[in-house]
Amino acid sequence: MKIAVIIGSLRQGSYNLQLANTMKERYINKLDLDIAEIRSLPFFDQDIELNPPHAVKELLGKVASADGVFIITPEYNWSVPGVLKNAIDWLSRIDKVLIGKPVMTAGVSPGMMGTIRAQLHLREILASPGIQAKLLPPAGNEIYISSAALKFDESTHRLVDESTLRFIDRVVDKFIELVRSA
8 A cells, every 4th residue: 555655844853754764664564655755845836836846746646646645744833834734735736636535644743742733733724625635533543742752762763652653553554444445
């Protein structure tokens, strides 16, 4: 099962990137996770949306050909990072590749709130008319990882907290069922 992964942080040492890499390794026998690059996306611009640059076409193609999408994001100023919103804006236009696409959200934060607000806003964005992604119901499926420094290994840059990993295992299994039913 092919899953496009969009990470809402550009930082090389991002805990959200570390989570994506942990998941890529952990679910290698279940999922083919392909991290989509959003760093080189230009700002969304209606003047070029009919003939977008290569970076946009590459993102659109990666998401269109995937069976599902993981969006893993930090929280900036109580919401989604601008780079993530920009990527979603590109995905919501012309071909509208997210309509009906199974999407799972997750997020990691060094603080205590674990990206709760960002994911709440993200769910609202993903329900909008140009997107209409197919999301797992939030109850019991929300991956908010707080206190990241306590849950990630500094040397391997991987999530090592066993109870968090077991919880994510259950949510990923539910997501796989959602993809199969789509």
